[in-house]
Amino acid sequence: MKRVLLIGGSGQLGTAIRRRWHDCEITAPAHAEVDIRNGGELAGALARTRADVLVNAAAFHDVDRCESEPLTAFETNAIAVRGAARLARDARAVFVTLSTDYVFDGTAGAPYTETDAPHPLSVYGASKLAGEHLVEGLRGPAFVVRTCGVYGAGASASRRPPLVDRVLAGGAEPLRIVADVYASPTFAGHLADALRRLIDTSPYGLYHAVNTGPVS
Numbered sequence: 001m002k003r004v005l006l007i008g009g010s011g012q013l014g015t016a017i018r019r020r021w022h023d024c025e026i027t028a029p030a031h032a033e034v035d036i037r038n039g040g041e042l043a044g045a046l047a048r049t050r051a052d053v054l055v056n057a058a059a060f061h062d063v064d065r066c067e068s069e070p071l072t073a074f075e076t077n078a079i080a081v082r083g084a085a086r087l088a089r090d091a092r093a094v095f096v097t098l099s100t101d102y103v104f105d106g107t108a109g110a111p112y113t114e115t116d117a118p119h120p121l122s123v124y125g126a127s128k129l130a131g132e133h134l135v136e137g138l139r140g141p142a143f144v145v146r147t148c149g150v151y152g153a154g155a156s157a158s159r160r161p162p163l164v165d166r167v168l169a170g171g172a173e174p175l176r177i178v179a180d181v182y183a184s185p186t187f188a189g190h191l192a193d194a195l196r197r198l199i200d201t202s203p204y205g206l207y208h209a210v211n212t213g214p215v216s
């Protein structure tokens with residue numbers, strides 16, 4: 001049975017992984033217990049769990065806050081991700097981290113593939129792309145998985161509620177939502193299943209994983 005250390009276990013993807021990776025022994029410390037930016041806390045958790053796999057499902061991904069807090073964005077989405085990947089490599093654990101469609105500028109007019117050139121337009125996208133490159137540069141056993149519009153159970157205290165929850169909650173004020181963006185919303189459970197299959201495969205590297213079918 002694989003031993004998995006999961007960071008970000010209370011979020012949407014983290015919750016799905018905890019619920020669906022039945023054949024793994026998962027340890028999912030709370031944010032307050034292990035902050036991805038704290039190398040000491042992460043190293044301690046890796047040593048205690050003797051994890052075969054380190055999954056980073058944590059991120060600073062409130063797009064608006066990333067614009068006003070770029071330092072935190074790069075600390076969490078890039079520098080800390082490199083630190084986690086390096087600790088995993090040194091502990092001979094496979095590293096899995098998530099990235100985003102925001103690394104692209106959206107002008108292609110068609111679904112993006114792994115070989116398309118990224119061109120982020122936001123601090124969030126730039127910080128995630130930096131994280132990708134830093135992980136790649138370590139040449140360790142790492143999967144970087146770009147996904148899009150994740151929805152599912154589980155919530156993060158550190159960002160606003162997912163779009164689906166905001167729509168269902170309604171309220172007195174009209175919701176203002178962009179209408180000219182097309183994306184492939186991805187169910188966290190399906191993403192968790194895809195990641196579970198991925199960690200048994202090779203080669204390591206960059207993958208796109210989304211549900212099929214674009215919506216506006």
Ligand SMILES: NC(=O)c1ccc[n+]([C@@H]2O[C@H](COP(=O)([O-])OP(=O)(O)OC[C@H]3O[C@@H](n4cnc5c(N)ncnc54)[C@H](OP(=O)(O)O)[C@@H]3O)[C@@H](O)[C@H]2O)c1
Pocket residue numbers: 007008009010011012013014030031032034035036037056057058059060061076097098099100101146147148149150151154155156157158159
């Ligand atoms: N949601 C999307 O639409 C979407 C789209 C593309 C890519 N992604 C990527 O997919 C991944 C998972 O997204 P998600 O929607 O599951 O996220 P989420 O629901 O917001 O969950 C994030 C999790 O990370 C934890 N966390 C935040 N900052 C942390 C830190 N510094 N140290 C440790 N834990 C921290 C949160 O804990 P607290 O709540 O306690 O802070 C929460 O458990 C992220 O890498 C994200 O960038 C998401």
